[in-house]
Amino acid sequence: xxxxxxxxxxxxxxxxxxxxxxxxQDEPVFMSLNFRLHIGELGLxxxxxxxxxxxxxxxxxxxxxxxxxELHWRGKPLQRDQCLGExxxxxxxxxxxxxLSPSENLRIALGLHGHRIQTSVTSALxxxxxxxxxxxxxxRLSAGQKKRAALAKLLxxxxxxxxxxxxxxxxxxxxxxxxxxxxxxxxxxxxAALVTTHGAVSFHGGEAQRIRxxx
Amino acid sequence: MSRPxxxxxxxxxxxxxxxxxxxxxxxxxxPVLYALIVTMLFPFALGPEDTLxxxxxxxxxxxxxxxxxxxxxxxxxxxxxxxxxxxQLVLAPQPLALMLAMKILAHWLTTAxxxxxxxxxxxxxxxxxxxxxxxxxLALLLSTPMLSLLGAILVALxxxxxxxxxxxxxxxxxxxxxxxxxxxxxxxxxxxGLPWLAPIAWLGAALVLLLVLAPLACAAALRIALDA
Numbered sequence: 001x002x003x004x005x006x007x008x009x010x011x012x013x014x015x016x017x018x019x020x021x022x023x024x025q026d027e028p029v030f031m032s033l034n035f036r037l038h039i040g041e042l043g044l045x046x047x048x049x050x051x052x053x054x055x056x057x058x059x060x061x062x063x064x065x066x067x068x069x070e071l072h073w074r075g076k077p078l079q080r081d082q083c084l085g086e087x088x089x090x091x092x093x094x095x096x097x098x099x100l101s102p103s104e105n106l107r108i109a110l111g112l113h114g115h116r117i118q119t120s121v122t123s124a125l126x127x128x129x130x131x132x133x134x135x136x137x138x139x140r141l142s143a144g145q146k147k148r149a150a151l152a153k154l155l156x157x158x159x160x161x162x163x164x165x166x167x168x169x170x171x172x173x174x175x176x177x178x179x180x181x182x183x184x185x186x187x188x189x190x191x192a193a194l195v196t197t198h199g200a201v202s203f204h205g206g207e208a209q210r211i212r213x214x215x
Numbered sequence: 216m217s218r219p220x221x222x223x224x225x226x227x228x229x230x231x232x233x234x235x236x237x238x239x240x241x242x243x244x245x246p247v248l249y250a251l252i253v254t255m256l257f258p259f260a261l262g263p264e265d266t267l268x269x270x271x272x273x274x275x276x277x278x279x280x281x282x283x284x285x286x287x288x289x290x291x292x293x294x295x296x297x298x299x300x301x302x303q304l305v306l307a308p309q310p311l312a313l314m315l316a317m318k319i320l321a322h323w324l325t326t327a328x329x330x331x332x333x334x335x336x337x338x339x340x341x342x343x344x345x346x347x348x349x350x351x352x353l354a355l356l357l358s359t360p361m362l363s364l365l366g367a368i369l370v371a372l373x374x375x376x377x378x379x380x381x382x383x384x385x386x387x388x389x390x391x392x393x394x395x396x397x398x399x400x401x402x403x404x405x406x407x408g409l410p411w412l413a414p415i416a417w418l419g420a421a422l423v424l425l426l427v428l429a430p431l432a433c434a435a436a437l438r439i440a441l442d443a
Binding site: 063087089110113 | 218223226238239294297303314
């Protein structure tokens with residue numbers, strides 16, 4: 001995958017939106033949204049509650065259809081079957097089964113998505129600060145610990161583009177630093193990321209492209 | 216690094232759903248107990264008359280198992296939608312229909328298989344002759360997967376709605392009519408000493424058709440449910 005990433009010419013954006021718009025019952029959620037995200041770049045999607053940050057994320061991930069405008073992936077119109085597994089979406093719902101332990105949850109994700117690097121599930125969980133909780137059912141973890149378990153996916157799964165919807169929610173200060181470190185490492189590795197935030201907490205390392213959403 | 220193969224992904228899905236079912240083994244016992252109690256009610260209601268019970272045994276066991284399966288059907292995708300696992304499954308680089316087929320298989324293994332195991336006991340309580348039991352079990356082995364597959368389509372279609380349980384029953388039961396007719400027909404034919412292979416063959420053919428089409432329909436319905 002790393003090779004594939006470097007093949008792309010530097011000027012060609014990984015993801016580009018052209019006049020993207022989305023409507024809910026004929027009411028525009030957002031309209032004519034244009035941005036380009038290059039490799040090694042972080043996009044911060046900012047906006048108030050209800051401004052359509054999550055909706056945008058779900059459209060980019062492929063859960064919602066595009067109402068208006070175009071999406072381009074690596075310079076070509078985006079085809080979902082050609083960028084399978086290249087995007088990793090982490091939403092409000094973490095996608096963890098409450099009856100399974102964090103390590104079981106991660107192993108399932110690995111079975112579906114594949115391994116990026118030879119990091120073991122145990123060491124990934126240790127890195128997000130969940131050592132000792134590997135075999136505890138997720139239902140017994142706190143909201144922040146659940147979030148950390150979901151963040152361990154970022155370490156294990158392969159993807160060029162991370163779509164993180166409110167990754168800082170429920171996290172303490174060390175957790176926020178952890179997300180920022182993961183993001184920096186991902187960008188340095190030749191990935192890209194889009195992160196939604198309502199401005200309270202934001203990325204502190206390096207320059208980020210700010211994408212403003214208007215309600 | 217490469218995308219995991221289909222077999223790895225299927226195994227991961229199947230293991231996931233079976234582990235989840237095992238963590239909640241009490242839920243597996245519910246439909247079994249339900250079927251036992253319902254079958255027990257018939258001799259109480261109709262009297263312990265051998266010939267009458269023998270005549271209705273096949274049909275009663277089939278319908279009871281159908282209703283017992285209906286109890287557990289509702290939960291097939293609901294928890295996955297609630298906790299976001301379904302979103303992750305849709306976004307995973309694997310064919311969604313195949314992954315859902317694994318979920319349906321796991322569901323069949325955990326709800327229908329225990330019912331099939333106790334079906335000779337249920338039939339015995341209604342004095343069904345032992346010679347007919349193999350045909351009954353065969354008919355159940357072919358008809359219960361069809362109920363799981365048909366049910367899965369309807370669960371996927373009603374995924375977005377609240378209180379879908381009753382709606383599900385109202386939609387599924389009419390679709391089950393052909394399944395019940397052929398399955399009960401095979402049991403009745405065998406009981407009267409007639410050839411029973413034709414209805415069984417019909418059940419098999421319908422099952423093959425559903426095996427191919429139902430996961431595709433489920434995948435399409437769930438994608439629509441999420442796109443809202």
